[in-house]
Structure formats: C-alpha cells, structure tokens
Amino acid sequence: MEKNIKFVQGNEACAEAAIYAGLDFFAGYPITPSTEITEHMALKLPQIGGKFLQMEDEIASLCAIIGASLTGKKVMTATSGPGFSLMQEALGYAIMTEIPCVIVNVQRGGPSTGLPTHASQGDVNQASWGTHGDHAIIALTASNHQDLFEITVEAFNLAETYRTPVILLLDEVVGHMREGFVIPKPGKIPLVGRLRTSVKQGVDYHPYLPREDGRLPMSDFGGVHRYNVTGLFHDMWGFPTDDPKSVHELHRHLIDKILNNVHLIEKHKEYYLDDATTILISYGSSARSARHLVENRRSRGELLGLLELQTIWPFPYGLIRKICADARYVVVVEMNMGQILREVKIAIDDPEKVFLANRIDGSYITPTDIRNILRLIQGKGV
Amino acid sequence: MTEKTTILNLPEEELVHPGNRACSGCGLSIIYRIGLKALGRDTILVVPPSCLTVLQGLYPIAATQLPCLNVTFASTAAAATGVLGALRAQKREKTTVVAWAGDGGTSDIGIQSLSGACERGEDFIFICYDNEAYMNTGVQRSGTTPKGVITTTTPIRGKLQKKKEVPAIIAAHGIDYVATASAAYPLDLYDKIKKAKTISGPRYIHVHTPCPAGWGFEPRYTVKIGKMAVETGLYDLYEIEHSKFKLTGPSRKLIGKKRKPVAEYFKTQSRFKALSDKRTEEVQQEIDAKWEGYENE
Numbered sequence: 001m002e003k004n005i006k007f008v009q010g011n012e013a014c015a016e017a018a019i020y021a022g023l024d025f026f027a028g029y030p031i032t033p034s035t036e037i038t039e040h041m042a043l044k045l046p047q048i049g050g051k052f053l054q055m056e057d058e059i060a061s062l063c064a065i066i067g068a069s070l071t072g073k074k075v076m077t078a079t080s081g082p083g084f085s086l087m088q089e090a091l092g093y094a095i096m097t098e099i100p101c102v103i104v105n106v107q108r109g110g111p112s113t114g115l116p117t118h119a120s121q122g123d124v125n126q127a128s129w130g131t132h133g134d135h136a137i138i139a140l141t142a143s144n145h146q147d148l149f150e151i152t153v154e155a156f157n158l159a160e161t162y163r164t165p166v167i168l169l170l171d172e173v174v175g176h177m178r179e180g181f182v183i184p185k186p187g188k189i190p191l192v193g194r195l196r197t198s199v200k201q202g203v204d205y206h207p208y209l210p211r212e213d214g215r216l217p218m219s220d221f222g223g224v225h226r227y228n229v230t231g232l233f234h235d236m237w238g239f240p241t242d243d244p245k246s247v248h249e250l251h252r253h254l255i256d257k258i259l260n261n262v263h264l265i266e267k268h269k270e271y272y273l274d275d276a277t278t279i280l281i282s283y284g285s286s287a288r289s290a291r292h293l294v295e296n297r298r299s300r301g302e303l304l305g306l307l308e309l310q311t312i313w314p315f316p317y318g319l320i321r322k323i324c325a326d327a328r329y330v331v332v333v334e335m336n337m338g339q340i341l342r343e344v345k346i347a348i349d350d351p352e353k354v355f356l357a358n359r360i361d362g363s364y365i366t367p368t369d370i371r372n373i374l375r376l377i378q379g380k381g382v
Numbered sequence: 383m384t385e386k387t388t389i390l391n392l393p394e395e396e397l398v399h400p401g402n403r404a405c406s407g408c409g410l411s412i413i414y415r416i417g418l419k420a421l422g423r424d425t426i427l428v429v430p431p432s433c434l435t436v437l438q439g440l441y442p443i444a445a446t447q448l449p450c451l452n453v454t455f456a457s458t459a460a461a462a463t464g465v466l467g468a469l470r471a472q473k474r475e476k477t478t479v480v481a482w483a484g485d486g487g488t489s490d491i492g493i494q495s496l497s498g499a500c501e502r503g504e505d506f507i508f509i510c511y512d513n514e515a516y517m518n519t520g521v522q523r524s525g526t527t528p529k530g531v532i533t534t535t536t537p538i539r540g541k542l543q544k545k546k547e548v549p550a551i552i553a554a555h556g557i558d559y560v561a562t563a564s565a566a567y568p569l570d571l572y573d574k575i576k577k578a579k580t581i582s583g584p585r586y587i588h589v590h591t592p593c594p595a596g597w598g599f600e601p602r603y604t605v606k607i608g609k610m611a612v613e614t615g616l617y618d619l620y621e622i623e624h625s626k627f628k629l630t631g632p633s634r635k636l637i638g639k640k641r642k643p644v645a646e647y648f649k650t651q652s653r654f655k656a657l658s659d660k661r662t663e664e665v666q667q668e669i670d671a672k673w674e675g676y677e678n679e
Contacts, residue, residue, distance in 0.1 A: 031519065
C-alpha cells in the first residue's frame with residue numbers, strides 16, 4: 001500500500017485524525033481560527049456514515065456532543081477562545097458526569113475577541129481552570145502535523161479510558177500552517193474503544209460504580225439500562241446526593257483518576273537533553289522555533305536542549321523536576337505571560353533559574369526572539 | 383410619515399467613511415451608509431462580531447463616525463440594554479440606541495438576548511442585516527440560510543432545513559414595530575428607520591442583504607439580485623405596526639401583478655447550484671400560496 005501523504009492545514013490534520021480515531025459525531029459552530037475543522041467534518045463525516053451538526057452556538061455544540069457521547073458515539077467539537085469560554089459550564093458538566101469527549105481549542109489572541117487570526121497560547125490555564133469547582137482535566141498539544149495526528153488520536157483514547165473531556169489545545173500557527181504528514185495505516189495507532197458494561201438487561205447497572213481499576217463501564221443511554229445522569233454530586237446510581245461521604249468519594253475519584261495516572265497520560269519529546277546546561281521548555285507552535293534554535297546552536301557547540309511538552313494538563317511536575325535538576329538555566333518559551341512558566345517554577349527546587357522567553361503581540365515567536373532573550377539571560381548582552 | 387424619501391432629499395452628511403474594508407459589491411455597505419443617515423448623529427451603536435466589525439475596519443481605516451460598542455457575539459441586545467439603561471438614568475431620552483447584527487448574531491447565538499430585550503420592552507432599535515450565512519468566517523450556514531443552499535458546512539446537498547422566520551419570531555413578542563427591508567431598496571429602509579425612530583419600545587428591522595462572495599454572483603449584481611428576491615415574491619417587504627401586518631413599497635406593488643418565477647432568482651447565484659427542480663417547484667408553490675394569502679386579505 002502506498003503511503004497516504006497529505007499536505008494540509010493543521011486543522012485538517014486534526015479532523016482527519018479524529019476520523020481515524022473513530023469519531024462518528026461532531027457538533028460545532030464556526031469560529032476563527034478553528035473553522036476549517038468544522039468545515040472538514042461537514043464534508044467528510046456524512047460520507048462515512050457519521051453525523052455532522054452545526055449548532056446555534058458553542059454552548060449548544062458541547063452539550064450536543066455530551067448527549068451523543070452518553071448515547072454511545074465518539075464525539076468532538078472544535079472552537080477558539082470566545083467559544084471555549086462559552087463552553088466552560090458544559091465542560092464542568094462533562095467532568096462531573098464523566099462523559100468522554102474531545103474539545104479542540106485552536107487558540108487565538110485574547111482576552112475577548114482579541115486577535116482572531118493571530119498566534120497566542122493564552123488559554124493554557126483556562127483549559128484547566130476555566131470551569132468552576134475543583135477538578136482535574138487532560139489537555140494535550142502538538143507542534144507539527146504528524147504529532148498532531150497522533151496526539152488527536154491519543155485524545156480520543158484518553159477520553160474513553162478515563163471517561164473525561166480531553167482538551168486539544170492547539171494554536172493558530174499549527175491550525176493554519178500547511179505541512180506534510182502521513183496518515184498511518186488503519187490499526188497502526190491503537191484505538192481505545194468504548195468500555196461498555198457487561199451487566200445484562202434486567203440486572204441492576206450502577207453507572208457510577210468504578211471497577212477495581214477505577215474505570216467506569218458505560219451503558220448507551222436510552223438502551224437496555226435505565227439510569228439517571230446529573231451535574232449534581234451523585235451516588236453510584238447517578239442520583240443526586242449531598243451525603244458527605246459520597247460527595248467526598250466522588251470528588252476524590254474525579255481528581256484521582258487523572259492525577260494518579262500522570263505517568264500513563266503524560267507525553268513529551270526530548271531534544272539534546274543529555275548534556276544540556278540550558279534547557280528550553282516549550283509546546284505547540286512555539287516549540288518549533290525553540291527546536292530550530294536548539295539545533296542551530298548545537299551546531300556551534302552550545303549545550304542547549306529542548307523539552308517539548310505534549311501533555312499540558314495534568315502538568316508533569318515530576319518529569320520537569322527530574323530533567324531540569326542539573327540545568328543551569330531553564331527557559332520556558334511560550335506565547336503568553338508565563339502560564340507554563342509558573343508551573344515549571346513550582347516543579348523545580350531552584351525556581352530562580354527559570355526564565356521566560358515569550359511574545360504576546362500576536363506575532364509568532366521566532367528563533368531570533370528566543371536567542372535574543374537567551375543572550376540576556378546568559379549575561380551575554382543584547 | 384407619508385412622504386417618501388428620494389435620493390434628492392437624503393441628508394448629504396456621510397456618517398460612514400469611504401475606503402472601508404467591505405468587499406466590493408457588499409450589500410451591508412449600502413444599508414449601513416443609508417441606515418446611519420436615517421439614524422443621525424445622536425445614535426449609539428452596539429455591534430457583535432460580524433462582517434460589520436470588519437467593514438468598520440482597523441485603525442486608521444475606521445469607517446463609522448458614531449460611538450460603537452463592539453460587544454461579544456451572544457450579547458448584542460443585552461449590551462444595548464445596559465447602554466440604554468444608563469442613558470435614560472442620565473435623562474438622555476433622545477439618543478437612539480441601535481443594535482446592528484448579522485443573521486448569526488440575531489437568529490442563532492444572539493436570539494436569547496434579543497428575545498429577552500424584546501420581552502422587557504427595551505427602548506431600542508435592532509437591525510439585522512441578513513446575508514443568509516456566516517460570511518465573516520467564510521460562508522457557514524446560519525438559521526436564516528434558505529433550504530438547499532450550499533455553504534462550507536452544507537457542502538454536499540445544501541442546507542436541509544428551512545430559513546428561520548426571524549421577523550415573525552420577534553413579532554410574536556408583541557412589540558410595536560417590526561419591518562423587513564432590502565439592501566436593494568435603501569430608501570425604503572431609510573423611511574422605515576425614520577418611522578422606527580418615532581416609535582418607542584423595541585423595534586426590529588430585518589434587512590435582506592445580498593453578499594457577492596457568499597452567494598456566488600458578480601459584485602455588480604448586488605442590487606439586481608436583491609430586487610429579484612423581492613420581485614419573485616420570495617422575500618417580502620412589510621411592516622407589522624402595533625400587530626397589524628402591511629406589505630410595503632415594492633412588495634405592495636406586486637399585489638395582483640404577475641411575479642417573476644423564483645427559478646430565475648436561483649439561477650443568478652452559485653449557492654443554489656445543488657437545488658433540485660423539485661425543490662425549486664416547491665419553493666414556487668410556497669410563494670404562490672403565501673401570495674394567495676396576501677391577496678385574499
């Protein structure tokens with residue numbers, strides 16, 4: 001079989017990956033710079049027997065996929081900052097009710113309408129803490145289309161495994177950039193299917209009673225089992241409860257199922273870290289510039305390395321602490337005011353060696369931008 | 383208000399600068415220019431994300447000479463409510479607050495705040511320029527996209543659902559003035575805005591606004607195509623004043639006359655290319671039935 005090579009926008013690569021992962025229901029609302037995902041789904045999904053819906057807003061989009069997921073489908077929606085803000089209530093609902101779903105946020109400049117067609121990574125904290133209440137969430141990102149394809153499939157796998165919404169935190173540069181990638185052969189990337197209950201019809205099914213491994217088998221809503229789903233704290237039957245023991249247990253379950261499995265969830269890439277004295281930490285499109293700089297400086301003998309994060313949440317504190325232990329400088333490269341910087345400072349023992357190389361003017365951060373900041377940090381002057 | 387405005391007695395003062403960012407042939411740029419002449423300088427605009435915010439441009443190419451609150455997508459009428467409340471609290475009774483939104487910002491994401499404002503009886507004018515899809519993001523279907531139209535989110539068979547009748551929905555709130563207009567008849571729109579200004583409470587004007595880029599026709603045909611929508615009886619110009627329906631202007635003149643076949647209108651735009659003969663015939667029958675109703679009144 002010939003290689004299935006594509007040369008498309010990142011948004012299209014993401015859409016193709018979702019279809020590869022078994023997506024069969026997409027609901028969305030057009031918003032720059034994510035619209036191409038919605039448009040691609042409108043064209044492709046009906047041709048493979050899937051369902052595409054354009055909804056009346058982003059609130060409706062997320063709620064529609066929540067309903068469809070509970071009823072047995074693999075689901076996704078795509079949006080950008082303003083739409084992601086509107087989705088926050090329903091996002092919390094999906095966390096509380098443990099509905100697998102994938103939400104793509106192709107970041108634009110913000111706050112508010114901001115810079116619809118420009119580069120930014122300002123929604124990192126929002127992805128975790130945009131919705132109210134204490135919780136844990138999974139958010140992934142990628143810097144190139146090949147990785148984006150695999151990470152998108154991974155997002156679906158994690159959503160099914162942990163019964164949780166997964167945020168795909170892309171940015172405008174990756175979303176709109178055209179680059180080549182290969183669509184892997186079917187089966188090359190393992191897919192996690194829906195874990196359905198083995199409880200037969202007529203036998204009591206407890207929708208919120210975790211198995212020993214913490215996973216919750218699902219029963220297609222409206223199928224053979226009749227059960228209740230609510231955004232209120234609930235018992236193993238899914239009925240509302242304010243019993244402190246039940247509330248405590250559910251709260252711990254929602255958080256522990258993710259935070260206890262960081263080692264299984266976490267994904268990253270390492271470049272020249274073995275002997276690096278200066279370590280760049282970056283993610284998404286800004287990691288492209290960081291990688292370019294690292295390779296360029298390495299050829300001149302500078303001991304520069306790059307840690308590219310692909311899992312943003314849950315944040316890999318242990319990994320960062322280990323990798324940065326012996327570094328002289330740790331420089332976080334991102335297009336915001338230091339949202340990952342803050343987490344890195346928490347992660348490592350000597351936060352005074354952590355610096356920020358950023359750009360927040362809507363322009364893509366270049367290798368030169370990073371190099372100039374690096375020279376200042378290293379005391380080499382401007 | 384029986385005197386009809388003509389090109390000769392239109393105010394000369396321009397409140398929209400030329401050289402703005404509208405596409406060539408943009409229907410919105412016609413109605414915005416003429417609409418602001420009718421509204422006058424003592425007006426505050428509230429506008430959600432839409433083609434209008436693009437038309438208004440980036441500094442220094444700013445198109446509007448009026449204060450404009452460019453607010454979030456879902457909240458045009460809510461923000462207008464706030465502006466209005468503060469103005470009235472300051473005893474500024476004469477300043478007109480105008481919400482000016484596209485069809486998405488009116489009929490889809492914006493309808494909740496619009497409905498709320500109409501129910502509360504807010505003293506503002508809401509103008510919807512209906513170009514029948516999300517043109518600002520690159521032609522996705524909206525609630526007011528007609529059935530059968532190809533957009534980037536209805537790319538194969540066209541939209542499966544009918545156009546949402548927004549003026550009827552707003553009229554159902556029992557507000558005192560609802561009107562429809564067309565970018566092809568800007569002076570009719572001018573008179574309707576002038577009339578709306580004499581009425582208090584919520585007033586709603588829905589303007590059919592041809593879009594060359596989104597509808598698939600040459601920019602020079604904007605007015606021609608807008609007129610055809612009216613002349614075929616597909617899109618009617620009317621007023622609902624104090625719950626009384628009345629056809630107006632060019633639509634009123636069509637009563638008892640032979641209308642152009644709607645197929646001619648469909649042929650002028652590439653967005654209708656997926657339309658079957660059967661659907662065209664259905665639309666023709668719907669138009670004929672609608673007009674039979676008008677003529678028997």
